[in-house]
Amino acid sequence: MTTAAPPTTADLPDRDGVMAQAGSENFTVASALVGHRRQRHLSAIYGFARLVDDIGDEATGNRLALLEVVSDELQRVYDGAPQHPVMVELQRTVRACRLPSGPFERLIEANRVDQVVTRYRTFEQLLGYCQLSAAPVGELVLHIFDAATPERIELSDRVCAGLQVIEHLQDIAEDHERGRVYMPEEDLVRFGCKDVDLAGAGTAARRALVAFETDRARRLLAGGAPLARRLAPRPRLAIAGFVAGGRTALDVLEAGDDSGRAPRFAYWLLRSALGR
DSSP states (O other): OOOOOOOOGGGSOOHHHHHTTGGGOHHHHHHTTSOHHHHHHHHHHHHHHHHHHHHHHHOOSOHHHHHHHHHHHHHHHHHSOOOSHHHHHHHHHHHHHTOOSHHHHHHHHHHHHHHHOOBOSSHHHHHHHHHHHTHHHHHHHHHHTTOOOHHHHHHHHHHHHHHHHHHHHHTHHHHHHTTOBOSOHHHHHHTTOOHHHHHSSOOHHHHHHHHHHHHHHHHHHHHHGGGGGGSOHHHHHHHHHHHHHHHHHHHHHHHTSOTTHHHHHHHHHHHHHTTO
């Protein structure tokens, strides 16, 4: 009986595939507001986050082993020569912006958690997961702008948690198909929402659940919105772009259709840039 060889960087998703979704993400919408040099650094962070998410969500084979390959590559980013193109680009950004390794390590850990945890009992537990899966990105963005103070990171954590909850709301059926339910079990019980409600078209129970979680996400974004007022103009625009993208997505969820997205985004961008 032969033993399968452990995966290598050649088994990781290729760079072009990792970046293919760039045009549709709030992250890159916001990064377009901040100038070419910082946009390049933001794209390097985006590439890393997408790489580990693609492995955690879609890779065939041993996902935990593949994540370990990424972890090894991350170590080389800081003390060696990484091989994967996404990690090579990340190394240039890490060196130029003096980024800490902790946020990247937490993003990897979030995807390890996804392989073994499929449900969250309470909203507080879900927020704990957001500290691994979303908050590190906001912290890295602040580091790129040399603005990562404890107070700003705390506000950023709220924005990132709100954006993560929104993503889970948008992907309820898709996540369910993957065997994951991010909506807290205590809320499913509260609204009488069964697994069958998560898998298909919206039922009354699912609509009530989504409305409840949408309000929570909106309050998280509002709690972090004052971060914009504490930043210089360009990072203010970046953060405002993230918040505006989230608020627009919430409007779409509440309305049930995508009409009026552009004017809604412009409205929320202005308010978010003012820290409101």
